[in-house]
Amino acid sequence: MSPDERYSRIKEHLSEENPILVEVMEKFEELDKIGHQSGLLDENETYISDISWWPLISILGTFSTGKSSFINFYLKNRVQISGNQAVDDKFTVVCYGPNKAVTTLPGLALDADPRFPFYNISEEIKKVDPGEGNRVNQYLQLKTLKSEHIKGKILIDSPGFDADSQRDAILKMTDHIINMSDLVLIFFDARHPEPGAMRDTLDHLVATAMRHRDANKILYILNQIDTTAKEDNLEDVIGAWQRALAQKGLVSGNFFAIYNEEAAELIVDSATAERLKRKKDGDIARIYERMDTVSVERAYRIIKTLEDTAEGLKKKIPQLQSVFQSLAKKVLWADLVLFGTIGAAIGALLFKFETLQTLASDLMTSPAAASFTVGVIMIAMMVMHYKIRGWIARSMAKKWMKKDEESARSLMIYAKGWKSLLRVVLPGWSSAKTKALTALVTESKRSIQKLNDQFVSPSGSKEEVTS
Template identity: 45%
Template sequence: MNQSSKHATTTDSLETHLKRENPLLLEPLAEFRRLDRIAHRMGLLAPGESFTRRVPWWPVISLLGTFSAGKSSFINSYLGTTLQRTGNQAVDDRFSVICYSEDGEPRTLPGTALDADLRFPFYRISGDIEDVAIGEGRRINNYLQLKTCNSEQIRGKILLDSPGFDADNQRSATLQITDRIIDLSDLVLVFFDARHPEPGAMRDTLQHLVSNTINRDDASKFLFVLNQIDTTAGEDNPEDVVAAWQRALASSGLTAGRFLRIYDEEAADPIADESLATRFKQKKDEDIAEIHRRMKGVEVDRAYRVVELMTGAADALAGRQGVGQLRQHLRQWRRRTLIYDGLALLPIVLACGAAFIWAHDTAMGGVERMFSNTPSGWAIVAFVVIVLGLIHFGSRTLAARQISKRIQPASQQTFSLDLKRAFRRNTRWWRGLFSIHPKGWHVFARRRVARIRGKQETMVRRLNDRFTQPSG
């Protein structure tokens, strides 16, 4: 089975899933498929690649942070069952994808169950791991696991529990997966441990989880959770702990950030001061209620986000990230090729001119006689044309290789495009040097992408009709 057939099979499986789970997303899926076809013809997507693999077709809630920050305890409390192991040390060094199952017995499945299923957010993540850590892609089971749970809290959504950032020696691959999680998540809960009020020691974690999120269009999906806040009740001023973390956020550039303060009431030590205990509990209940409200809301947010991602994919393809940048590389290639042609051909043209002048002045009867009476003149012309052609195509090839080396490989950001592949396709020997549009970017493709970009408002209105009643 070739790559295109495999891709069709996986998207057909996704279509079947959406028909059952959320038919409203069938129309965006169809548009993603059309974008795939255009991008494949242009070379901006490799065979078997798809925009759909970067879309969270299930609502995704991820929990990130340092080890012992209470992520697993929070998950167990939310699910109403003991699914994740807990402890003060790093107890799990793999990303856990948790989803609903009607089976009453929880199961733990290997990472390959995620790597080969388009419905999950880690589809073909092994290739991404291989890109940053050679040889690690085949060890996918060391990085991922799929857990099932019969809890109504998880029905229709996915929870992602990450290993502690400071617990994994294979850091490059871990951060690669974390970046994928952040891109795909509808809600990101970033946990910190109030028992360790030295945020400066976690500067690297703050840099990755805070600084890198400031300029994101979806920065509102991040919630910062200060867990085990009950342990600060014995401090002279517990608010100082919160203030220290807020200053840490501000030093990382997030001046508007705030922490939700929670703790596990069953595991917490009693707070001697009754009024203080009441105040802590009231604040904890309010913040947990807000977290649960946001977690419940992802089911609605997901549909709107898929529509936004559809428009984002079309914008990436037709805008500066795709066609615009490809055209820029092709202009550089043309300019460099012409420069190399000029440098190589100038001495040849001068030499040919000198040869013709010399032939004209000799006793051989001039250039006219050479061409009219013998085939040698035309042979010389043919030879010169061949040499010029070889020089030109050599210049094209050299310029293309130099520019191709400078093109960054496709990153793992949302809707990243393989510009290097597309550039190589447009600089093959039979492609004209002065082609106006990149290969595959013809008038029908441009119109199709424009129509997809224009469908966002229509799709959003349909979602509004389902989830809202503006007319009362």
């Protein structure tokens, strides 16, 4: 799919979700143009390919911790099957769709759609599971439904890791998903909060989450706390759980303790029931708030990416220009030497052989023949020039590969194509681009202001917004 097509399909959807992001997207198109002109991007590459435009919330945890039940409750719809067995062996991506009823689509639908963060996920899957054929359907499925609760975000339910023979591949996919997600909910089971119950999977999740540079996006949720009612030991259970996490190196975090009303056991003691419910209601409200503000955070993050990319280019382009200047110098010398030698050789031949001289003057008397000859010589020279240019650019790229891969890549892109070197070496080339980039950054700051106007509510949810 060409970048243009990709842009227009995403735009179509964003115009419903958040028009400010359509503006931001247009700025990304400008960035792409600069990227293409400077050889930093290949023809069909785009800076938006790393961005997913919908906030992604992933729900992780070992099997039977109540992930699917939580999603069903949140969406007020029985989207996922829940139960005591490992019912799902796939990641399920849940998003807004045109049908009221829940519609299930194979993973390929996600792999092929640039509007979703799973575009080209099959490449990622190939890395974790290099088996035969396209295995995307084995790891992913898509469920869509027409519901206000899912509008503007994407939820991911994760499979029952433990029962899976492809556990390693699933864990690697999980890492990838943590990286892509705006918010990660890691579920724990209050029936086994003690350290011994920290299975490998949870260990892995917690370790991965902790390493993450954006640790605030990870919420640790102790679920099924209704099961503490019988012994009335909620504080002990929460304490044991947090100590277990601390033992893994997690010093502080977003801790929550909840249960699912619909799945909970009946709590006989009314005082305990009341206390648990209060705790749960408070924590659920905080979790939901994070889930709802995630689309706001995402908008800011996209603009931040735009700014960072622009700033990066501003630094990169003058460097690139000096690389191209040295390429141009080398090509110029090579041209001079080659064409000089050829010219001199032709001159010497004409001087030496009289038959050649008469042939040449005969040619000159017929304008058609003369222009044909000149044309042939010009084309031959052009071909030679581009061959030499490609050859020098490639050999330079090889050297740059060790120092700076981006410059090397640009050289390679130039080596392949017919782009003019002349323009690139003129001083105006990089100054015009850096000027355009500076303007882009200023404009993106304005988009942030617009977002602020749109989102910041007087109720004070502002600190949730900026991250």
